[in-house]
Amino acid sequence: MDEKKKGKPRGKPFKPGHPWRFPPGISPNPGGISKPLRQVREAIEAILASEYSDGSGRSYAEVVAMKLLEKAITGDIRAVAEIRLSTEGLKLRTWRDDVIDLLRQGLVTPEVIKDELGKELAEELLAATVLHRS
DSSP: OOTTTTTOOSSOOOOTTOTTSOOTTOOSOTTSSOHHHHHHHHHHHHHHHSBOTTSSSOBHHHHHHHHHHHHHHTTOHHHHHHHHHHHHOOOOOOHHHHHHHHHHHTSSOHHHHHHHHOHHHHHHHHHHHHHSOO
16 A cells, blocks of 8 residues: 555545535434445345235234244243344443442442432432342
8 A cells, every 4th residue: 555645535525515515414324324234124124024925914024923932932042032132122231230230349339329429319229239130
């Protein structure tokens, strides 16, 4: 690679008002994923919504869901996890989860939490520490 070009932009950005420049607040990729991945997702969604070929009137999505449930009922823990994930979604951790973990591990004291966050919020987090043991 030519050392002179390394790390430099490929061209000049469009000036404000140029018709090809994205206006402020408008993302060039609003879906957050690339166009090919978006096309694959849309194709899969269309297939899942279409009627299954056995003539029962069920969609492919219904057939897949039934197969997944059958596996879960027989004890396949991965199928159980997939059902939970698809119905409840991912549990996102918050800073409160981190504080609760620190309290449980004894890395921070309740007094420090009260001083930093106030008595009301500290009591809520302390209650969660006792109620939700991991």
